[in-house]
Amino acid sequence: MEQQLRAYANNPPGRLRQRQGEFYPFTDIGPSDSEIQAWLVQLADHIKQSIESGEVPRPSELPETRWEWHARFPELGQFGGRFSQDMPDEFTDHEAAVRDHADSTDRTLVARVVGEIRDAVPLPMS
Structure with missing residues (x-):
């Protein structure tokens, strides 16, 4: 970059x-x-x-801007796109969207999104 x-x-x-x-x-x-x-x-x-x-934000810090969220959780942002307003037109339910992502996405990227979810869940969000 x-x-x-x-x-x-x-x-x-x-x-x-x-x-x-x-x-x-x-x-x-x-x-x-x-x-x-x-x-x-x-x-x-x-x-x-x-x-x-090597200075980076501590993992426990909450990203503040949209850019920081996307930089820290890029695959989660891609995954979240499946749950747009158009989701009901493409999938029967949330589980179907998750299954489609798991079936149609490279396994490495699926593993990354799982890791990013695990990193995001404990963040201090309101």
Whole structure:
């Protein structure tokens, strides 16, 4: 991720690569290209520092943002998508959705979602 951010900051994709679907354009939120480039490099520096220092949130800490939840429990987020408003159109009940996930998903990913559920359950949530 760090290297991808640096590569993107140093060589932003042009219109052709965006039209080919290789990259999505940034929504114009006001900062100049150079400010966005500096922000991407700073973000890459933070990721590198975090990896090198090994500093991560303690497992007992509750994620605060949507990004933190998805970063900590990526497979649980994918699994939870089966229980959307459209679930009754696809599955007869919750058990059928769970069975479908177990039957149609790589066993490694199923094991990960089980582990993530075990990690999420004891978190201090209201």
